[in-house]
Amino acid sequence: MVKTLVTGATGYLGRYLVAELHRRGHTVRAVARDRSRAEQPGSWGAPSLSGLVDEWAIGEVTDSTFVGDVAKGVDSVVSALGVTTQKADPWDIDYGANRAILTSAEQHGVGLFCFVNVIGGDRCTAELTKAKTAFVEELTTSSVPSQVIDPPGYFSDMMQIFGMAQRGRAYLFDPERKINPIHGADLAAACADRLEAGEQGRWEVGGPDLFTWEQLAECAFDALGKTRRITRIPPGVLTPILGIASLFSKRKADTLRFVTFGMLNDSVGTPTGTHHLADFFAAHAGTSSAGGA
Numbered sequence: 001m002v003k004t005l006v007t008g009a010t011g012y013l014g015r016y017l018v019a020e021l022h023r024r025g026h027t028v029r030a031v032a033r034d035r036s037r038a039e040q041p042g043s044w045g046a047p048s049l050s051g052l053v054d055e056w057a058i059g060e061v062t063d064s065t066f067v068g069d070v071a072k073g074v075d076s077v078v079s080a081l082g083v084t085t086q087k088a089d090p091w092d093i094d095y096g097a098n099r100a101i102l103t104s105a106e107q108h109g110v111g112l113f114c115f116v117n118v119i120g121g122d123r124c125t126a127e128l129t130k131a132k133t134a135f136v137e138e139l140t141t142s143s144v145p146s147q148v149i150d151p152p153g154y155f156s157d158m159m160q161i162f163g164m165a166q167r168g169r170a171y172l173f174d175p176e177r178k179i180n181p182i183h184g185a186d187l188a189a190a191c192a193d194r195l196e197a198g199e200q201g202r203w204e205v206g207g208p209d210l211f212t213w214e215q216l217a218e219c220a221f222d223a224l225g226k227t228r229r230i231t232r233i234p235p236g237v238l239t240p241i242l243g244i245a246s247l248f249s250k251r252k253a254d255t256l257r258f259v260t261f262g263m264l265n266d267s268v269g270t271p272t273g274t275h276h277l278a279d280f281f282a283a284h285a286g287t288s289s290a291g292g293a
Ligand SMILES: NC(=O)c1ccc[n+]([C@@H]2O[C@H](COP(=O)([O-])OP(=O)(O)OC[C@H]3O[C@@H](n4cnc5c(N)ncnc54)[C@H](OP(=O)(O)O)[C@@H]3O)[C@@H](O)[C@H]2O)c1
Pocket: 007, 008, 009, 010, 011, 012, 013, 014, 033, 034, 060, 061, 062, 080, 081, 082, 083, 084, 085, 086, 088, 093, 116, 117, 118, 119, 151, 152, 153, 154, 155, 156, 157
């Protein structure tokens, strides 16, 4: 039986990865900092990990003692570990913690390391994507065979637009830019397919439906049965907004830089999967809250 280590297992994508690998018969070792939280349902429909994990590795990914042997005895690693809403510095997590896990994989002779990155990240000037890009460089030159998956935004992130629609107006920087967001279950299946195929490489993987940001916002308004109200924000205001935001929180300004990069550039991966954003929005219409229940 194949033993697979999943890091970032408690996140939106990580939970679907664990579920998919468990369904395919892998022995799953999951890294988490809090098992009881992991066994609660995740955000936006992501599953509870209860009953899906064969071996728990509970600890802090920034603790070198904990991470040193985390990959001992596994055949492969899949990492969905990265900072999104967490407060940490992406250089400590997206780069540093993934690097430490890669070192463990190198020392223990792991056969394959699959890293979930982000589409277009190497062109974005946010520290978040610089940290990921630095890790990708180390991964792809490591002795461990590597796979890099570059997705556009997940359905979970599209709930930001859904939230705007709930509040009555969506604000977009460049409504004509395109994206094919992907559901966590579809991306997890794509990662599991790659892992099982075993081939090294890099792939851009998106969902089945292509939207402009304007169409995506319209999809959210329609799911809610609300009048479509969309305001275009001139991209030129972004630089002063980022400057002011960084006075209050460099981390939040960096996240804003990353998010707006995704809205100002096409983010389109090879279409895959069966989940449709319109259905996802419809399922959350009337039940969603800002916390991602
Ligand atoms: N969301 C998107 O639209 C999107 C698009 C493209 C790429 N990505 C990338 O895909 C990966 C997964 O995204 P996601 O949306 O599933 O993110 P998520 O829900 O925030 O999950 C991130 C995972 O990383 C862990 N993590 C983050 N900061 C940590 C820290 N300081 N210490 C320990 N663990 C930490 C989280 O643990 P806890 O649960 O304990 O916080 C969680 O398991 C990320 O690298 C993200 O950048 C996301």
